[in-house]
Amino acid sequence: MLRIGSTVLGVSDVKRAVDFWTKALDYVPRDDDFDDTWAVLVPAEGLGAALSLGLSDTPAQDKPRVHLDLYAGDAEDQDAEVERLIALGASRVDWDSYPSDPDFVVLADPDGNRFCVIETDRG
Helix, strand or coil: CCCCCEEEEEECCHHHHHHHHHHHHCEEECCCCCCCCEEEEEECCCCCCEEEEEECCCCCCCCCCCCEEEEECCHHHHHHHHHHHHHHCCEECCCCCCCCCCCEEEEECCCCCEEEEEECCCC
């Protein structure tokens, strides 16, 4: 039986991506010997999905078909997480496809990879 082992993001600077994503997610490199071309990050607490970062010369997509959804709690938690991620180097994306009452905020990591911060506590 198959299972997902890791989500892979293409990045232009692996060390910069490791710095951002380890702080954003409280992850750590799986191996101490990651290099300029590849790193696998895992949760510091040991449970959860891995995130792999691979050197790529392909530019980030403005509207990617695949992206990360990061779950926050209520609207206050979501706002706090969005601001924390921006302070770490993420940026807001001017997203033209928001519904009228979105439960998500679209951000981009320092490489331009889009991801969403989801408010999960809506009734």
